[in-house]
Amino acid sequence: MNETQRQAGTGQGILLLCGSCLPILGAVLLGPVLAEVQAHFIATPNVAALTPVMLTIPALMIAVFSPLAGWLADRFGRRLLLLIGLLVYTLFGTAPLYLQGLHAIVLSRAGLGLAEAVVMTICTALIGDYFEGRSRMLWLSLQGAVASFAAAVFFGLGGALGEFGWRTPFWLYVAGIVMFPFALKLLWEPSRPHRLTPHLGAQTLPWRVLAVAYPFALVTGIALLMVPIQLSFILHGLGLDSPATAGLLSAGNQASVLAGALLFRLLVRFGYVPVFGGGFFAAGAGLLLVSVSKGQGGLLLGGCLNGFGCGLLLVGLITWALAALPSKVRGVGAGGFNSCVFLGEFLSPLVILLLRHGGVSLVSAMAFCGWGLVALILPALLAPLAIRVQAAALPAAD
Structure with missing residues (x-):
């Protein structure tokens, strides 16, 4: 279904934005009810470790399979793979509504992650395929903004629905099958030659840029979910137990991600230095404030x-990376970026758990991570100066 004359517009852009929200739903929906899940499965061995793992x-x-999803999309095409991913998303996403064991639920969440790897990677790649130049930058900024807004909404919904039982939020995963007919009608296989050829190898990837963007994306992923995942436990320690309260505070956190994503387009006019440096400063200072x-x-x-x-960091880093990626390897490059972000999200609770096992309190562990983010300000300031990628050059690499 390769159509050479079609031009993407608002309908395609909105649909891809909605698709980008689905993995965010998987990441944040259960944060407000984690304490309730742990209490429900308290007799399960290793429940303290399995409960946050169920979330992440x-x-x-996504971290493991996004590069593979990107390679498959580059090699065989985007559209069919995305349609399959939407169906699988709902199949595994709603499975905890009837599964009875914590281990089975964790396995179903792993299947959900496979579908999310496909959906997230292809939606990002299609934004790069369908749109050019400043239009692409606009939709990438909106991708980060809308995903953050959705996260705020999902946190609030997760907390509100959690008042009716910890299983209730899983009904929201029907979103995948709701999107399916719209994707079937509005999307087409990009006409640009994006498939890999035998002569395209690792040398076509802009590794000088990716070697910076990928590690920064990993750290950003760790920071992104640290507040939402740990908030219910921090509130419990303060004697303020309530899924609704945790959901509202987490929604504020994610609404601010939206604000940072929207402000990116203003700050990037001055280059990526204020975006990266300011992003790490704010992310670290926020964790330090939470800790006290x-x-x-x-x-x-x-x-x-x-x-x-x-x-700021999420939108800035993906825009910086995509600006340097040739279209023929855009799926692989976007998959690698998503891999790093979501690997960071998976590691987020494990970093805190490791520090806790070392005898550090929860709030002290949060402070330690905050100082770690602040320490990245200097390399974040130097990186875009050493490796220049002009936003106006989108898509100069094509």
């Missing part, structure tokens, strides 16, 4: 500051 294992699967807060106000402010920095 989709991110691990004793009430909801401080937690909200710290979470919002952290989210703002993460929003």
Whole structure:
């Protein structure tokens, strides 16, 4: 279904934005009810480790399989793979509604992550395929902004639905099958020659850029979910147990990711230096504030500051990377970027768990991670100066 004359417009852009939100739903929906899930399965061995893993294992699967999804999309085409991914997303996403064991639920979440790897990678690649230049930058900025807005909404919904039982939020995964007929009608296989040829190898990837963007994306992924995942446990320690409260505070965190993503287009006019440096400063300072807060106000402010920095970084890094990626390997490059972000999301609770096993309190572990982000300000300032990628050059690499 390769159509050479069709031009993408608002309909295609909105649909791809919605598709980009689906993996975000998988990542944030259960944050407000983690404490309830752990209490329900308290008799299950290793429940303290399995409960956060249930939330983040989709991110691990995205991290592992996004490059493969990108390669398959580059080699065989985008559209059919995306349609299959939407169906599989709903199949595995709703499975915990009837599964009874924690281990089975964790496995179903792994299957969800496979579908998310396909959906997220192809939606990002199609934005690069369908749009050019400044239009592409606009849709990438909106991708980060809309995903962050959706995360805020999903956190609020997850907390509200969690009041009716921890299984109730899983109904929202029907979103995949709802999107299917719209994707079938509105999307087509890109006409540009994006498939890999035998002469295209690793040398076609802009590794000087990716060697910076990928590690920064990994760290950003770790920071992105640190507040939402740990917030219910921090509130529990303060005697403020409530899924709704955790959901609202987490929604504030993700709404600030939206604000950071939207502000990117203003800051990038001055180059990527203020985007990267300011992003790491805000993300780290937010975690430091969360670590010393004793009430909801401080937690909200710290979470919002952290989210703002993460929003700047996510949109800035993917825009910087895609600007340097040739169209023939855009799927692989976007898959690698998503892999790093979601690997970071999977590692986020494990980093805290490792620090806790070392005898560090939860709030001290958050402070340690905050200082780690602040320490990245200097390399974040130097990287775009050493490796220049002009936003106006989109898509100069084609």
